[in-house]
Amino acid sequence: MLKPTLDKDGNITNIGLKKTLPPGVQSGTVFGHLYVQMGELRWLTHDGLNYLEDYGKGQKVKDLYAQFKFWGDDPNERGIFLKFKNGLKARKETAADRHKYVINCPESSFEKYMDDMGALAVDFYSVQEGLTIGTSKVIVKLYIKRHKQPGDMAPVVELRGTFPITLAGNNSVKIGEFDLSIVSSFGNKTSPIPNSN
Numbered sequence: 001m002l003k004p005t006l007d008k009d010g011n012i013t014n015i016g017l018k019k020t021l022p023p024g025v026q027s028g029t030v031f032g033h034l035y036v037q038m039g040e041l042r043w044l045t046h047d048g049l050n051y052l053e054d055y056g057k058g059q060k061v062k063d064l065y066a067q068f069k070f071w072g073d074d075p076n077e078r079g080i081f082l083k084f085k086n087g088l089k090a091r092k093e094t095a096a097d098r099h100k101y102v103i104n105c106p107e108s109s110f111e112k113y114m115d116d117m118g119a120l121a122v123d124f125y126s127v128q129e130g131l132t133i134g135t136s137k138v139i140v141k142l143y144i145k146r147h148k149q150p151g152d153m154a155p156v157v158e159l160r161g162t163f164p165i166t167l168a169g170n171n172s173v174k175i176g177e178f179d180l181s182i183v184s185s186f187g188n189k190t191s192p193i194p195n196s197n
Contacts, residue, residue: 004065004078010127011095012065012081019080020102022113023072027104032186034157037098038066039179041084062087063127065095066178071117081125084178107186111156115141122180124165134165134175140182157184 004012020026021034041064064087069079083095103110119137126133143159159182167173 004067004081004125006127010063012125012127013095017080018102019073019099020104021070021110022105023070023074025104029104030102031106032103032110032184034101034103035098035181035183035185036068036080036082036101037181038082038084039162039181040086041176041178043176044174062089064133065125065127067123067125067132068099069121069123071113071120103184103186107156107184110184110186111144111146114144114157117141120182122163123168132168135168135171136163136165136178138163138180138182143182153186155184156186157182159183 007013062083065081065083067079067081073079080099080101081095082099083097085097088095088097105113117140120140122136122138123132124134124136125131138159140157140159143157145154145156145158148154148156159180162177162179164174165176165178167175
């Protein structure tokens with residue numbers, strides 16, 4: 001994983017970082033958006049100890065980020081870093097708990113991309129430790145609304161749930177869980193969203 005750069009306040013920021021889906025598709029046409037939002041982070045007990053307990057309550061949770069890498073993302077580029085709802089600092093900061101991706105393909109093509117992707121990789125990066133401490137795999141295709149009728153404007157992807165975090169390097173050890181919401185929005189199944197400029 002590429003180590004992220006920090007702003008003057010020690011935050012990882014996504015300001016100015018443009019990410020489109022599917023990665024590498026540069027159609028110049030916006031068909032929709034994918035909204036990703038982090039919820040709460042909870043650490044669990046393992047071997048009689050609350051593993052990394054100080055991450056869940058103290059200052060360390062404020063320096064913990066979830067990095068999202070979609071299938072096809074360039075491995076030499078960093079993904080989007082988001083904070084947990086219970087990890088945002090009280091004062092205004094440049095880090096965020098949500099991100100809006102631009103979708104550069106029609107809804108049917110996006111559904112196929114999500115099917116082909118398999119799992120969305122989410123890594124949990126500690127600024128204080130300077131490394132990834134946990135990981136999660138989210139099977140987004142399980143949340144695809146299939147066989148939509150013409151005119152059905154419901155999201156093709158609508159995921160809201162709690163997902164496990166496993167120890168980096170040992171996926172058999174569950175160290176926590178986090179809440180996540182991922183919802184798609186298309187102006188029309190096949191037409192681009194009108195330019196608002």
